[in-house]
Amino acid sequence: MNNKNKLISSMPVIAASYLGPALTPNLDGAWDEAQLPLNPDDLVQKIMGQPMRRAGRFIKMVCCGALVCLKSVPAADLKEKKIGIFLATGLGNVDEILPFITQVFKHEGGFPSPNQFANSVSNAAAFFLARISEIKGVVLTISQEELSFESALWLAQSYLESGEIDLALVGGCDVFTPTVADYRERMDLRPDNHRSMSMGEGSSWLLLGNTNGKKIGNILSVELDHNSKTRQQLSSNENILSECEKIADHLIGKHDKQKIILPGFRLIDMDHSFFKDKGWKVEDYLPHCGIHPTATAYGLARALLSGPSAFFVHCNYHAAGRRALVAAEST
């Protein structure tokens, strides 16, 4: 029985963007959990050229993050291309759902806002993104608390391979919603199953597929291993190294690339010196975006935009013990 879903062919990365709690696109801006969430309206104005008055914060974050990615590509490269949108989110638009349901209970069914309900519907953000980017066709919202970005990448590759789409705009977005304690509970963060770190948010995107234009890298492999393992097995430095070495041997062989591990928020025992001794650098992106369900998107987009040619493996696992590994290279 094969309980692994593994992406076989690589996907060129045409563009990437990352937006974290500091709301500064493609930059590691300073931020503080206690000050979150920051108001995104200036960012919306800057990126979209007009306000989104009726949209909630989640929708604004989705649109801003994705547009930064799309706008970095010459329009000619996107002309007449069938683009699919794959929006991954862990918790979706809680920022709209909570005030709406509060109003429902407050007034015993009195006067909740219809606009707020419309925006709280799970795929409203993908609709707004499709509308502003003039994309029709395959638009999917994958909404699961963990590994949703990895799943979206896997699914996007399947659609690219089928020929149904030419390009895939794949992103992960989650927004900070008070309180911190509630946010942690929704993410099933317990003392023994995640790194001790501030909560954050992000909207980070990759544009994947073949164009005649330049690319910034490749997603080489997405491996979703559904065989449940213990936290000890999944966090073991030796096991992580072994998995990463296997992937590197298979994908890049003896190519002289810097090898980098991007650890997800469930990996709590990463010994940087252990990996360094074995020829791997550990690049810790989480201090720049904080813990959020789709932080993988931030980590990968940031790595792909970081410049020199390198080989990355993003490692994380689901609280239920399922591992996800994404291998990528920057070019």
Added chain:
Amino acid sequence: MSKGTIDIRGWGAVTTLGWSAWESAKNLLSGNVRPADFCTSSHLTNRDLKAFEVSYTGNPLKKSWAMLDSALTEAFSRAGLTASEIAESCLLVGTTGGLFIRNEYEFTEIVRQNPGKESPPIACRNRGPGEVADAIAQKYGIGGLIMTFSMACVSSSHALVVAAQLLHQKKIRRAIVVGFEPLLNLTLQGFASLLLYDQEQCRPFCANRSGMQLGEAAAAVILEENGSSKKSKAAYRFAGGYLFNDNNSLTSAGVDGEMAKNVIGQTLTAAQISPAEIMAIKAHGTGTRDNDLSEGRGLVKVFGDNLPPVVSLKGAIGHTLGAAGAVETALWISCLEEGMLPRSFGFTQIDPELGFAPSQVNIPALAGAYLCTFFGFGGTCTSYIIIKNL
């Protein structure tokens, strides 16, 4: 778009008509259909909105699990899956509310247990739509790919099309597609706030329609690559799956029917089936003006004067939102299994803007192709064909 045909190995459903797809179909075909009524579940605070509520003695959270268990057990049994076959399967769930019911139930219980005290703010502690898939995977030991689609009314119909596509590409071996939607204050009040709720009756394609009524349901449909099973030939197949997202309107698929026509056209082309071969249509038919016009006009544009019988199930079980794809598919196949198609409930008068009446009598369900359509919030639509083999 899924181009090949896929076997439908099993299905199961819990609706207001029964705790199995079989029982639901029996009641539907015999006309034993209760109209929507005021809700009694302890977590539902507004008693003015009628809905299709599944009868259950116990708290609403336990009811959710009982519904999911019943639907899955029926589907596994019908497919004859062994534990190891279940374990190697993939799980695709379509839901909008997921287990948000937990937040509503816990909140109303706190209020109930503290009479006279000021209500606390409602907390949102549930994890999200993916909580359903995680719990199912854990309970049944499902070890394949797990994915949750939360895309309003097309959540599980999209999941079925994606599953068919992945099977066609041989990316997965078997898919268990689940649709689940409990009744929530969130959705009842939400659709009421949009003035899309009919207080009296859901009347799809009827001139007197004035909105939808919600229903709760759970369903599972098991798909496999055509001919991959060592067991007997599948009696039903899934073909021509097509999903599409328009970007013109958040709430309407366009009342000119062009989008519906195009989507159905793509499905027929992919399945290599002509309009004349369609035996009947399981329409989305919500009973809202915009949906019925866009869908009805689309159907007329495709089929012209030769429109096959059109049936909406929502007058009998309500709109089950994200579960609608899996639920209506499972119920439809159980009707095919019984050899009869149900009439469309809630209709009294032809809408001159549409010019047709949905099917008003039960009709024989012969071998052949049956078109299913779904339209949803956010410009989404799905369509596919279920083929009943000889």
